[in-house]
Amino acid sequence: xxxxxxxxxxxxxxxxxxxxxxxxxxxxxxxxxxxxxxxxxxxxxxxxxxxxxxxxxxxxxxxxxxxxxxxxxxxxxxxxxxxxxxxxxxxxxxxxxxxxxxxxxxxxxxxxxxxxxxxxxxxxxxxxxxxxxxxxxxxxxxxxxxxxxxxxxxxxxxxxxxxxxxxxxxxxxxxxxxxxxxxxxxxxxxxxxxxxxxxxxxxxxxxxxxxxxxxxxxxxxxxxxxxxxxxxxxxxxxxxxxxxxxxxxxxxxxxxxxxxxxxxxxxxxxxxxxxxxxxxxxxxxxxxxxxxxxxxxxxxxxxxxxxxxxxxxxxxxxxxxxxxxxxxxxxxxxxxxxxxxxxxxxxxxxxxxxxxxxxxxxxxxxxxxxxxxxxxxxxxxxxxxxxxxxxxxxxxxxxxxxxxxxxxxxxxxxxxxxxxxxxxxxxxxxxxxxxxxxxxxxxxxxxxxxxxxxxxxxxxxxxxxxxxxxxxx
Ligand code: SF4
Numbered sequence: 001x002x003x004x005x006x007x008x009x010x011x012x013x014x015x016x017x018x019x020x021x022x023x024x025x026x027x028x029x030x031x032x033x034x035x036x037x038x039x040x041x042x043x044x045x046x047x048x049x050x051x052x053x054x055x056x057x058x059x060x061x062x063x064x065x066x067x068x069x070x071x072x073x074x075x076x077x078x079x080x081x082x083x084x085x086x087x088x089x090x091x092x093x094x095x096x097x098x099x100x101x102x103x104x105x106x107x108x109x110x111x112x113x114x115x116x117x118x119x120x121x122x123x124x125x126x127x128x129x130x131x132x133x134x135x136x137x138x139x140x141x142x143x144x145x146x147x148x149x150x151x152x153x154x155x156x157x158x159x160x161x162x163x164x165x166x167x168x169x170x171x172x173x174x175x176x177x178x179x180x181x182x183x184x185x186x187x188x189x190x191x192x193x194x195x196x197x198x199x200x201x202x203x204x205x206x207x208x209x210x211x212x213x214x215x216x217x218x219x220x221x222x223x224x225x226x227x228x229x230x231x232x233x234x235x236x237x238x239x240x241x242x243x244x245x246x247x248x249x250x251x252x253x254x255x256x257x258x259x260x261x262x263x264x265x266x267x268x269x270x271x272x273x274x275x276x277x278x279x280x281x282x283x284x285x286x287x288x289x290x291x292x293x294x295x296x297x298x299x300x301x302x303x304x305x306x307x308x309x310x311x312x313x314x315x316x317x318x319x320x321x322x323x324x325x326x327x328x329x330x331x332x333x334x335x336x337x338x339x340x341x342x343x344x345x346x347x348x349x350x351x352x353x354x355x356x357x358x359x360x361x362x363x364x365x366x367x368x369x370x371x372x373x374x375x376x377x378x379x380x381x382x383x384x385x386x387x388x389x390x391x392x393x394x395x396x397x398x399x400x401x402x403x404x405x406x407x408x409x410x411x412x413x414x415x416x417x418x419x420x421x422x423x424x425x426x427x428x429x430x431x432x433x434x435x436x437x438x439x440x441x442x443x444x445x446x447x448x449x450x451x452x453x454x455x456x457x458x459x460x461x462x463x464x465x466x467x468x469x470x471x472x473x
Contacts, residue, residue, distance in 0.1 A: 015290030020062030023146025028071025061402025148349025224285025241285035306412030335369035353449030360392030384426035396456035398463025
């Protein structure tokens with residue numbers, strides 16, 4: 001059974017898209033590793049990349065070509081200095097070659113050697129082929145698929161990149177299995193996740209790694225809320241979170257970093273209306289950073305990266321102002337297990353399932369995490385996830401201009417608000433009265449994904465992407 005870790009669901013990376021940026025970046029890196037094994041014999045050859053299906057149709061807006069260049073240059077998306085990406089891309093475009101392992105020169109002119117093909121490969125809508133051709137016409141080739149949330153599959157590999165090498169105590173495919181483990185052990189969902197994770201990590205490392213995820217989320221919100229201007233791309237979308245923050249927290253002299261910012265928010269007076277605005281601001285800020293090629297965490301994807309930080313920030317800022325590390329770890333662990341159930345039973349890929357696979361899943365994850373922190377039983381966490389997804393079923397993916405901006409940025413705010421509402425409804429729900437099990441909703445999401453017209457699956461060939469005139473934007 002596939003093991004999907006907290007750290008597979010939450011990956012630190014670079015915007016704007018997990019499937020169209022992070023996935024191709026990782027695939028290109030993986031191909032380069034293969035070339036490195038050939039040593040100096042690769043010197044003098046050239047590399048070509050073919051992008052298929054959705055990667056071709058919305059690849060330019062999602063920076064797939066730039067991600068491929070960064071991956072072929074072996075930069076790590078988790079640690080690369082995002083402010084230097086533009087300069088590096090410019091250099092590769094001018095020099096028209098790459099240095100594999102920093103020493104073997106291969107020809108690569110992005111203008112000529114990245115091909116956007118409007119056909120689809122059979123296995124998945126996000127297909128890629130990487131070819132290296134040597135001077136004597138020898139060819140090394142790999143086919144990859146970016147299957148959503150930054151996960152990739154290499155054609156011919158028999159095991160997923162996430163198949164655990166070690167046996168772990170609680171193999172989980174469905175929410176029904178998860179609830180059985182919780183019932184037999186008395187564990188919360190986050191406890192079950194912790195036990196599985198401790199197979200591969202010490203308790204200390206587990207906690208530190210989750211806190212690193214949270215601190216990156218918090219930094220994304222902080223950066224987004226303090227950056228004004230226009231987002232990249234032809235839509236000229238004005239950043240909104242910084243002006244929103246100025247209205248909500250006019251005294252910005254009170255803090256100097258993300259940690260003291262959270263404390264200042266906790267001290268600020270709020271009412272129901274303001275809390276709504278805060279949640280939207282948190283969500284929007286992350287997705288503005290994402291749209292500007294900044295550092296965010298897939299949650300479970302980049303396009304939906306704002307929902308989970310916004311809901312956790314809501315809890316820390318307004319529900320339990322004494323909460324800290326323990327609550328943060330429990331929230332993210334519980335949320336990740338819901339994401340993993342959707343990945344195994346349905347999809348996290350908008351190119352396969354539309355926006356229900358991104359915002360819908362992130363909202364379900366956040367709803368479950370929040371319910372656990374509100375004191376809800378595992379059953380109620382699952383009910384919350386079910387409610388949140390039930391009301392995202394059928395949501396299409398139709399980003400205008402192929403950019404992860406409209407409707408994506410605002411949609412994170414809507415997903416976060418729905419998650420909070422779902423958690424509140426689940427807390428008061430009697431589990432025995434529930435008519436729709438989460439596993440049925442997972443199945444329904446997948447059936448809906450299969451029935452959805454392919455034009456609504458991250459192609460920008462329908463919906464808002466065609467009815468809204470870009471010139472009017
Ligand atoms: S519409 Fe939804 S699924 Fe599509 S790119 Fe935007 S956030 Fe992602």
